[in-house]
Amino acid sequence: MNYLKASPIQEMAIPIILEGKDLIASAQTGTGKTAAYLIPLLDLIIRSRNEHITALILVPTRELAKQIDEQIEGFSYFIRATSLAIYGGGKGENWDQQRKALVDGADIIIATPGRLLAHMKSGDVKFDDLKCLVLDEADKMLDMGFSDDILYVIKHLPVNRQNLMFSATMPQKIRDFANKILRNPEEIKLAVSKPAVGIDQQFFLAADHQKLPLLIHLLKDKKDLTIIIFSSQKSMINQIIRALGKVKIMARGISSDNSQEEREEYLRGFKNKNFNILVATDVLSRGIDINNLNLVINYDVPRDAEDYIHRIGRTARAETTGTSFTFINEKDQRKIASIEKLLEREVEKQNITESLGLGPAPEYSVEKRSFKKPFKKKFFGKKPAPKP
Known part of the structure; x- marks a missing residue:
């Protein structure tokens, strides 16, 4: 995969995840957040070898779900970990393939919240052996209105699990949401909301x-x-x-x-x-x-x-x-x-x-970009009589 040196987010996150702690992490886009959680997750999988789903990764878009699935395929080439991306759209047979993986148990499921919710409400989805939940691009999922779907999914997961939340930004709504999900999390915050210097x-x-x-x-x-x-x-x-x-x-x-x-x-x-x-x-x-x-x-x-x-x-x-x-x-x-x-x-x-x-x-125009409506005085009671 041509990973020669750990990026700062990887160097800081991997040891925390390996210790089994909850984590909330923010770093600018393109810094390697995905590998920061996938590498220790794959280590967990080859050590535990569950019969059912070990890790669930929730993401905002199908493109990101597919990309993470492809990265897992590359990282796990020599360890035979199984994964499946679950998202809406596509041909009808995708539903049956996704359902089979949820019932029989792939090691890692990467899913958009809405599609996963549809599968869960139809029954037979097994999360009994789940060890880790990952929320990737958490700020984007909340912006897209997925908070209720995510909370529904979480209610149906084992209580004893590791929770990892990764986000490019860390507004207050993300912190409030994290408080509902994470338990005594470690926090990593790197260069939030700044473009790459290059x-x-x-x-x-x-x-x-x-x-x-x-x-x-x-x-x-x-x-x-x-x-x-x-x-x-x-x-x-x-x-x-x-x-x-x-x-x-x-x-x-x-x-x-x-x-x-x-x-x-x-x-x-x-x-x-x-x-x-x-x-x-x-x-x-x-x-x-x-x-x-x-x-x-x-x-x-x-x-x-x-x-x-x-x-x-x-x-x-x-x-x-x-x-x-x-x-x-x-x-x-x-x-x-x-x-x-x-x-x-x-x-x-x-x-x-x-x-x-x-x-x-x-x-x-600086005026156009910082335009403010002029303040108008308001008079209370009777207006003063006009001067003669």
Whole structure:
């Protein structure tokens, strides 16, 4: 697997997990959180050899479930540990395959909460020998509204088990949730909510109608790079792909509108370098590990600063370098203030649309980004009589 040296999160987490303690850990995306819990879990499995499920890993998306399943396959090549990813979508026979694994017992189950809940409510799911529960990307699962599903699952697990919670961010709602699940946990907190130092972040001012021609200009000499373009709007995915296709730049798109088979096919083709550009919504902003990703483009500014960190965190993983471009229109300028606050620095805003013959870009205004409504005095009782 080409792991030559433990990352800080691995170095700190693995001994705690091996001791059987509960753990809550946060570290920026791309630092190796998955291996930090998988390696000691596999050690537990080869020592215990349960007949039924030993570890349950809950994750927010099917893409992350599949990726973890693939990593387990690599890590456990010589120890014969079994695992299965359980998620919605796909063909009907997937349900029967998933159900068989839950009933007969794979060593590790990786599941999205909703799909696992459906299986549990249909009966016969066995967690009698479960030794460890892992919540991966816990903050994202709570953002997606999975808290009730997770608590339902936990009620049906053995009381005596190890609990591990991994998250890229640690807001108060995560701590409150952890208090319901973890018992006297150890805590690891590393560089929360900061992008990797190897990312060259560049901001470009552009009105909506200027974004596509600006994108095409920036990609002219980058056709051979591995690139993800993020859009917050599903409706823009196909428009971006068509515009790139007109200048003979091949790209594929992934959003929640795609079938599971399409999403898997495109992600596999992208990882195998069958094409270099993937256009996606935030479905790919968390946990998806793609080697040697050179460039991340935010076609629009993401909803909040945390989403920005996760998007650009797809590049410069594992101490490599990468680049991110972010397009800023007039209405998104207010979001930049919170991003720069998180970065603890200002990023230069480039204005190149006019030099490209696209007309002037929106002017970046500090007033617009920190706009506050003027305070109006309120009078109580009778207003004073007007002066003569």
